[in-house]
Amino acid sequence: MSVLSVQNASKAFGENKVLKNISFDMNKGDVLAIIGPSGSGKSTLLRCCTILEKLDGGTIKYGDDYLCKDNNGISGYCTKEQMALIRKKFGLVFQNFNLFPHFSVLKNIVDPVVNVLNKSKEEAKETAVQLLKKMDLSDKANAYPCELSGGQQQRVAIARAMAMQPEVLFFDEPTSALDPELTGEILKVIRDLANEHMTMVVVTHEMAFAREVADRVIFMDNGFIVEEGKASEIIDNPQNERTKLFLQRFKENG
Amino acid sequence: MQFLSLLLNSASGTDYTEMSMNFMGDFWNMIVQLAEGFGVSISIFFLTLLFALPLALPIALGRMSKIKVVSKLIEWLLLIVRGTPLMLQLIFVYFAPYYLFDIPLSGYRFPATIIAFSINYACYFAEIYRSGLQAIPIGQHEAASVLGYKKSQTFFRIVLPQVIKHILPPMSNEVITLIKDTALAQTLAVVELFRVANTMASSQASLLPIIIAGVFYLIGSFIITRFFNFAERKLNYYR
Numbered sequence: 001m002s003v004l005s006v007q008n009a010s011k012a013f014g015e016n017k018v019l020k021n022i023s024f025d026m027n028k029g030d031v032l033a034i035i036g037p038s039g040s041g042k043s044t045l046l047r048c049c050t051i052l053e054k055l056d057g058g059t060i061k062y063g064d065d066y067l068c069k070d071n072n073g074i075s076g077y078c079t080k081e082q083m084a085l086i087r088k089k090f091g092l093v094f095q096n097f098n099l100f101p102h103f104s105v106l107k108n109i110v111d112p113v114v115n116v117l118n119k120s121k122e123e124a125k126e127t128a129v130q131l132l133k134k135m136d137l138s139d140k141a142n143a144y145p146c147e148l149s150g151g152q153q154q155r156v157a158i159a160r161a162m163a164m165q166p167e168v169l170f171f172d173e174p175t176s177a178l179d180p181e182l183t184g185e186i187l188k189v190i191r192d193l194a195n196e197h198m199t200m201v202v203v204t205h206e207m208a209f210a211r212e213v214a215d216r217v218i219f220m221d222n223g224f225i226v227e228e229g230k231a232s233e234i235i236d237n238p239q240n241e242r243t244k245l246f247l248q249r250f251k252e253n254g
Numbered sequence: 255m256q257f258l259s260l261l262l263n264s265a266s267g268t269d270y271t272e273m274s275m276n277f278m279g280d281f282w283n284m285i286v287q288l289a290e291g292f293g294v295s296i297s298i299f300f301l302t303l304l305f306a307l308p309l310a311l312p313i314a315l316g317r318m319s320k321i322k323v324v325s326k327l328i329e330w331l332l333l334i335v336r337g338t339p340l341m342l343q344l345i346f347v348y349f350a351p352y353y354l355f356d357i358p359l360s361g362y363r364f365p366a367t368i369i370a371f372s373i374n375y376a377c378y379f380a381e382i383y384r385s386g387l388q389a390i391p392i393g394q395h396e397a398a399s400v401l402g403y404k405k406s407q408t409f410f411r412i413v414l415p416q417v418i419k420h421i422l423p424p425m426s427n428e429v430i431t432l433i434k435d436t437a438l439a440q441t442l443a444v445v446e447l448f449r450v451a452n453t454m455a456s457s458q459a460s461l462l463p464i465i466i467a468g469v470f471y472l473i474g475s476f477i478i479t480r481f482f483n484f485a486e487r488k489l490n491y492y493r
Contacts, residue, residue: 052396052400102415111411112403115411160401
C-alpha cells in the first residue's frame with residue numbers, strides 16, 4: 001500500500017535547480033535512506049515532502065490525498081484545509097532537534113497532541129509517558145531541553161514526532177549535530193522503529209547504518225537520483241561512476 | 255532641621271517650636287501636593303503602557319511585512335516618531351484637531367498626552383519586539399509548522415513566550431525612561447509631578463520640592479527595576 005508517492009518533482013531557487021525530475025514511492029513499512037554529497041538536494045526533497053518548501057513541478061501524494069498535482073510541469077497545491085489534514089500524516093525529525101525551549105520535555109510532546117490533534121490532556125500525557133519510557137527518558141519528563149544532552153534532545157524530538165502518530169516519519173540528518181558516541185543512541189532508536197515497521201525516510205551520512213537499517217537507498221547528486229536500489233547492493237556494489245566515487249571517498253575518510 | 259528650614263526659606267521668627275510646627279505643616283502639605291502630581295504621572299505611565307504595549311505589535315509585524323508598501327509606510331512612521339522630539343509631538347497632537355479640523359480643544363489636554371505618549375512609545379517598543387521576533391530561530395517556526403500548529407497557535411504558544419524572555423532587558427530600559435518622560439506632559443499644562451514641583455520651587459524659592467520629586471521618580475524606577483528583575487528570574491528556567 002502506497003503511503004507516499006513523489007512523481008517528477010522539480011524545484012529551483014532562482015537559477016539554481018536543486019531538484020530535477022525526482023520520483024520515488026514509499027509503501028507501508030518501507031525504510032528508505034537518501035544519501036549523497038552536500039548540496040545534492042536531499043534536504044530540499046525532504047523539506048518539499050514536509051511542506052516547508054513548495055515544488056515548482058511534480059506531484060506529491062500521501063495515500064489517496066494529493067498535496068500537489070502536476071499540471072503541464074507546474075505543481076498545483078491543495079487548499080489550506082487539505083494541507084492541514086496531510087500534515088497529520090507525516091512527522092519530521094530535524095538535524096538540530098528544534099525542541100521548544102520554554103516547554104518541559106513532557107510538554108514538548110503533549111502540547112501538539114492536545115492543540116493540533118485535539119486529544120484530551122490525560123490521553124496525550126499517557127502517550128507521552130509511554131514514548132519517553134521507550135526512549136529511555138522517563139526520568140527527564142520534567143526537565144527542560146537546555147538541561148539535556150544532544151542525544152537526549154534528539155530522542156525527545158523523535159518522541160514528539162511519534163506522539164502525532166504519523167504514517168511516515170522523515171529524518172533530516174538526525175545525527176549530524178551529534179558526536180559519535182551520541183550518534184549511536186539515535187541510530188538505535190531508529191533501528192528499533194524500523195523493527196516495528198515504521199515507514200521512514202532517512203537522509204543520512206551514516207553509510208553503515210543506511211546499509212543495515214534501510215531496505216532501499218537512493219543516491220542523489222546535483223538534483224538527480226543517480227542510483228537507486230536495495231541498500232546492501234548500492235552501498236556494497238554501486239554501478240554508477242558517481243556513486244562509486246562518493247562511496248569510495250566515504251570509506252577513505254571513515 | 256535648620257538645614258531643611260533654609261531650604262524651605264521659611265525661617266522668619268525666633269520661636270523654634272512654632273517654626274518647627276509651621277515647617278511640619280508646610281512640609282506635609284508639600285508632600286501631599288507632590289503625591290497628587292505623582293498620581294497624575296503614574297496614570298500617564300500606566301495608560302501609556304496599556305495602549306503602547308499592544309499597539310507596538312502590529313507596528314512590529316508591519317515593519318517585518320513582506321508587502322513592500324506596508325513595511326515602507328511603517329518605516330516612515332518610525333522615522334517621524336523617533337526622529338522628532340516627544341515634546342513636539344505632544345504639541346502637534348494637542349493642536350492638530352483645532353488647526354486641521356476646527357474642533358474645539360476643551361478637556362483635551364490629558365487625552366492628547368496619552369495619545370502622543372502611546373504612539374511615541376509604541377514605536378520604540380515595536381523595534382524591540384522586532385528584535386525579539388527575529389531572534390527566534392527559524393527552526394522553531396518550522397517545527398511548529400510540521401507538527402501542524404496553526405499560524406496563530408505558533409505565534410501565541412511557541413514564538414511569543416520566547417520573545418518576551420528576549421526583550422525583557424531592553425524593555426526595562428524603555429519603561430524606566432517612560433516614568434521619567436511623563437515630566438514632558440507639562441508641555442500641555444498637565445499638572446503632573448514635575449510641574450507641581452517646579453511651580454512650588456519657584457513660588458517658595460526652595461529646592462526641596464525638586465528633591466522630593468526626584469525621590470518620587472527614583473522610587474518609581476526602583477519598583478520598575480525590581481519588577482523586571484523578578485520577571486527575568488521567573489523566565490530563567492530555560493535558555
